[in-house]
Amino acid sequence: MVEKRDYYEVLGVERDADRKTIKRAFLKLARKVHPDVSDDPAAEEQFKELNEAYSVLSDDVKRANYDRFGTAEGAGGSGYVDFSDIFGGMGVDDIFSSFFGGRSASSQRGRAARRQGRDMAISLEVTLEEVARGCKKTIAYDRLAPCDDCGGTGMAEGASEQECPRCHGTGFVTTVQRSVFGQVQSSSPCPECGGEGTVLDSPCEMCDGQGRTPNHERIDVRIPAGISSGGQLRVQGMGEAGMRGAPAGDLIVSVRVRDHERFQRSGDDLVCEIEVSMVQAALGCTVEVAGIMPDETIPFEIAAGTQHGELVIVEGLGMPRMSGGGRGRSAAQVRVLVPRELPDEARALLARYAALMGESVESDSISAAAQDAAAASEAELAEHDKPSKSVVDRIRDAIDDVLE
Numbered sequence: 001m002v003e004k005r006d007y008y009e010v011l012g013v014e015r016d017a018d019r020k021t022i023k024r025a026f027l028k029l030a031r032k033v034h035p036d037v038s039d040d041p042a043a044e045e046q047f048k049e050l051n052e053a054y055s056v057l058s059d060d061v062k063r064a065n066y067d068r069f070g071t072a073e074g075a076g077g078s079g080y081v082d083f084s085d086i087f088g089g090m091g092v093d094d095i096f097s098s099f100f101g102g103r104s105a106s107s108q109r110g111r112a113a114r115r116q117g118r119d120m121a122i123s124l125e126v127t128l129e130e131v132a133r134g135c136k137k138t139i140a141y142d143r144l145a146p147c148d149d150c151g152g153t154g155m156a157e158g159a160s161e162q163e164c165p166r167c168h169g170t171g172f173v174t175t176v177q178r179s180v181f182g183q184v185q186s187s188s189p190c191p192e193c194g195g196e197g198t199v200l201d202s203p204c205e206m207c208d209g210q211g212r213t214p215n216h217e218r219i220d221v222r223i224p225a226g227i228s229s230g231g232q233l234r235v236q237g238m239g240e241a242g243m244r245g246a247p248a249g250d251l252i253v254s255v256r257v258r259d260h261e262r263f264q265r266s267g268d269d270l271v272c273e274i275e276v277s278m279v280q281a282a283l284g285c286t287v288e289v290a291g292i293m294p295d296e297t298i299p300f301e302i303a304a305g306t307q308h309g310e311l312v313i314v315e316g317l318g319m320p321r322m323s324g325g326g327r328g329r330s331a332a333q334v335r336v337l338v339p340r341e342l343p344d345e346a347r348a349l350l351a352r353y354a355a356l357m358g359e360s361v362e363s364d365s366i367s368a369a370a371q372d373a374a375a376a377s378e379a380e381l382a383e384h385d386k387p388s389k390s391v392v393d394r395i396r397d398a399i400d401d402v403l404e
């Protein structure tokens with residue numbers, strides 16, 4: 001197990017170094033040890049160490065945590081969604097490859113494709129409450145951003161851009177080879193200018209004339225109220241920066257709405273389940289449910305005679321509509337519950353109800369109910385040690401009705 005080196009030591013900077021110094025140190029070292037550039041077998045490990053040090057020290061929050069606690073995570077949460085780790089799996093390699101080793105590889109794609117920055121994609125998870133209200137999310141990610149030092153031009157101060165002497169500005173060179181089939185003519189991107197058509201007499205040191213450098217970004221994204229899961233937001237110009245000031249790609253944020261514990265979403269409508277007793281369903285009642293907005297309640301009115309599985313709808317308390325304003329509906333699917341156990345008195349009343357409606361029910365249940373009720377009332381009588389004719393009479397009546 002190798003002891004972890006101090007991040008400042010890895011980058012060879014003082015502890016109070018500013019962002020620019022840290023970045024300059026990183027780019028200088030990375031250019032030597034990036035696996036696309038170096039043949040040294042140790043290069044990959046060295047680059048990993050370097051990248052880890054840089055990704056922490058280039059992020060204000062992580063750096064502060066590292067200074068205080070010795071780790072980037074620190075004591076508490078960061079309060080923003082960090083995608084650097086996601087890119088760390090694959091994207092960062094891509095970012096660095098296009099930067100450090102990318103000259104020959106990217107020029108294969110031709111001049112236009114090479115100049116413009118590519119779009120980048122991020123998938124962002126939000127809650128249904130956040131979508132209902134609309135929210136702002138801070139997201140952190142890595143990209144090739146316009147170089148601060150040269151403003152994206154790729155040129156050092158006082159430098160100028162000249163027509164490439166090798167390809168005369170076309171960006172392509174034509175080679176003629178003799179073969180058994182005769183002369184074969186082929187055209188390839190100019191190695192001198194990388195297909196650019198121009199060369200800089202003095203390129204910017206920080207970006208090596210590319211006009212862009214790997215950068216840790218943190219941006220705020222507004223999530224509009226009512227956006228659906230899978231909806232995409234395009235943040236213009238926040239994808240990969242172009243070469244030497246060419247247009248940057250966009251950052252495409254795909255919104256994923258997390259499942260809600262109570263509400264299911266169907267377009268702009270929200271559907272939940274409510275439970276009522278069989279008596280409430282028969283006689284009608286109002287059930288209040290917490291809504292999706294803060295401090296909001298939805299009054300579901302259960303009409304007398306509502307059946308199990310029926311939908312009760314309240315207009316206007318669903319999700320906000322992205323187009324046209326207003327809100328969708330709230331719907332509740334009614335679950336009618338049948339009691340699993342009944343207190344004796346309730347059982348007797350139900351038996352009476354069954355008799356009244358002429359419904360046949362388990363007779364054991366009726367007589368047991370009747371006997372239980374009678375026993376209960378007698379026990380009650382004994383306990384109070386004084387006759388309470390009314391209770392006794394009521395129970396007797398019930399028993400008589402049931403057994404008639």
Ligand SMILES: [Zn+2]
Nearest residue numbers: 164167190193
């Ligand atoms: Zn050229």
Ligand SMILES: [Zn+2]
Nearest residue numbers: 147150204207
């Ligand atoms: Zn530059």
